[in-house]
Amino acid sequence: MSEFRMPVLGADMEAGTLVEWRRQPGETVTRGDIIAVVDTDKGAIEIEVFEDGVVDRLVVQPGTKVPVGTVLAVIRSAGGPAPAGVPAAAVAPAPPAPVVRPAPPVPAAPAAAVTPASPAARRRARELGIDLAGVRGTGPGGAVTLDDVVLAGASPAGEPAAAPVDRADGMRRAIAAAMARSKREIPHYYLATPIDVRGATAWLADENARRDVPDRLLLAVLLIKAVALGLRQVPELNGFWTDGAFVPGRGIHVGTAISLRGGGLVAPALHEADGKSLDVLMRELRDVVQRARTGTLRSSELADPTVTISNLGEQGVDEAFGIIYPPQVALVSVGRVVDRPWAADGRIEVRPVLTASLSADHRASDGHRGGLFLAAIDRLLQKPETL
Amino acid sequence: MTPDALKQTVLDALAGVAPEIDRAQIRPDVPFRDQLDLDSMDMLNFMIALHKALQVDVPESDYRQMATLASCLAYLAGKLAAKTPAGPDRPR
Numbered sequence: 213m214s215e216f217r218m219p220v221l222g223a224d225m226e227a228g229t230l231v232e233w234r235r236q237p238g239e240t241v242t243r244g245d246i247i248a249v250v251d252t253d254k255g256a257i258e259i260e261v262f263e264d265g266v267v268d269r270l271v272v273q274p275g276t277k278v279p280v281g282t283v284l285a286v287i288r289s290a291g292g293p294a295p296a297g298v299p300a301a302a303v304a305p306a307p308p309a310p311v312v313r314p315a316p317p318v319p320a321a322p323a324a325a326v327t328p329a330s331p332a333a334r335r336r337a338r339e340l341g342i343d344l345a346g347v348r349g350t351g352p353g354g355a356v357t358l359d360d361v362v363l364a365g366a367s368p369a370g371e372p373a374a375a376p377v378d379r380a381d382g383m384r385r386a387i388a389a390a391m392a393r394s395k396r397e398i399p400h401y402y403l404a405t406p407i408d409v410r411g412a413t414a415w416l417a418d419e420n421a422r423r424d425v426p427d428r429l430l431l432a433v434l435l436i437k438a439v440a441l442g443l444r445q446v447p448e449l450n451g452f453w454t455d456g457a458f459v460p461g462r463g464i465h466v467g468t469a470i471s472l473r474g475g476g477l478v479a480p481a482l483h484e485a486d487g488k489s490l491d492v493l494m495r496e497l498r499d500v501v502q503r504a505r506t507g508t509l510r511s512s513e514l515a516d517p518t519v520t521i522s523n524l525g526e527q528g529v530d531e532a533f534g535i536i537y538p539p540q541v542a543l544v545s546v547g548r549v550v551d552r553p554w555a556a557d558g559r560i561e562v563r564p565v566l567t568a569s570l571s572a573d574h575r576a577s578d579g580h581r582g583g584l585f586l587a588a589i590d591r592l593l594q595k596p597e598t599l
Numbered sequence: 600m601t602p603d604a605l606k607q608t609v610l611d612a613l614a615g616v617a618p619e620i621d622r623a624q625i626r627p628d629v630p631f632r633d634q635l636d637l638d639s640m641d642m643l644n645f646m647i648a649l650h651k652a653l654q655v656d657v658p659e660s661d662y663r664q665m666a667t668l669a670s671c672l673a674y675l676a677g678k679l680a681a682k683t684p685a686g687p688d689r690p691r
Binding site: 357358417420421424425426428430431432473474497498501502526 | 617618636639640643644646647650656658659660
């Protein structure tokens with residue numbers, strides 16, 4: 213027997229509301245199956261199981277808000293029924309990710325119908341005073357999308373909610389808590405290096421000219437791959453600072469900061485990014501951005517990024533020095549590509565240049581290693597065809 | 600395709616990328632990026648939606664001509680006009 217608990221979907225999560233069970237007692241589950249949907253400040257999250265087995269019983273009823281770590285269900289291991297009398301906790305599986313943090317007690321909210329919905333939909337519903345429970349969801353997994361809310365707002369059937377959910381504020385508070393903790397606990401050091409991306413952008417333009425629109429690549433994907441490969445060379449930047457020690461990441465799972473329309477951001481992981489082709493990474497990035505914005509990410513994507521990339525170049529920022537997302541130990545920020553005078557081979561030329569910067573936890577690594585990491589990214593981006 | 604139908608198609612594609620936009624509020628001469636906060640992923644998804652709806656392939660080098668609603672409509676109208684004479688759907 214093992215206990216399936218409310219997972220920690222990032223350092224800023226304290227509690228979640230069980231929305232629905234996707235599996236019932238007696239049904240078999242395989243590692244990676246989606247067993248439940250949980251509602252958080254980041255929208256509805258599909259929760260995966262971490263082992264094979266059979267659902268023994270469901271402990272928490274839909275509509276209940278519980279702190280992280282609360283037992284949600286009991287699962288019989290695939291090896292057969294556990295011997296009777298063994299306390300479930302004795303064989304509880306390792307937590308899904310080394311995100312270890314004592315959660316402050318959160319009073320369980322009274323059971324109320326909670327509807328999966330995108331953050332933008334929640335915000336608009338709040339503005340319009342619409343109860344999401346009364347809105348028919350057309351998004352993934354029946355999630356309420358912004359369109360659904362607008363539609364409900366326009367129809368006479370949409371009745372004002374008794375107590376509109378203030379989700380955007382919840383996300384703001386969650387980000388505030390995580391970032392304040394980071395600045396309180398993590399001794400950041402910061403490094404930056406300008407990178408000539410003439411080769412990378414020319415390669416990308418060539419490549420995209422040959423591709424149909426749906427198969428085109430974005431520069432962001434080259435950056436993600438370069439960061440992932442760079443981390444192979446400097447592994448002490450890939451992982452977590454937990455209980456006073458560095459815990460290396462199991463795999464290189466690159467969290468990509470995605471800003472949500474209507475405010476807030478999430479940084480879901482692209483798993484094993486160092487071993488994937490640019491095409492696969494591009495497909496996964498498109499998919500995850502889409503799901504982040506409609507509010508249907510999966511638990512593993514939020515729970516286990518081992519590093520984060522923040523790409524603020526889109527907003528026209530030249531360079532940025534981000535705040536590490538605890539318990540990770542490094543964050544890479546990328547600025548915009550801009551034409552600059554560049555000295556090379558004894559001459560000055562105009563070249564497209566971007567600034568990559570590293571915010572790293574000095575407890576886990578030193579500036580020298582951080583510098584090697586940025587140099588590795590630079591070197592990798594000079595050979596885009598090998599990414 | 601009539602200008603109105605084309606505009607409708609373009610606005611539908613935009614709404615698919617940025618569902619919260621108010622179509623009536625879109626200013627035709629202000630870049631989408633500035634008024635709708637679109638990033639490069641949004642722009643790519645916008646192109647993919649247009650590709651699906653109109654079977655038009657916009658090369659990356661022409662993206663700057665797609666920056667505003669007005670320039671985008673003019674560009675697509677030109678593309679469609681150039682395509683129609685040889686198009687398979689043309690009545691014979």
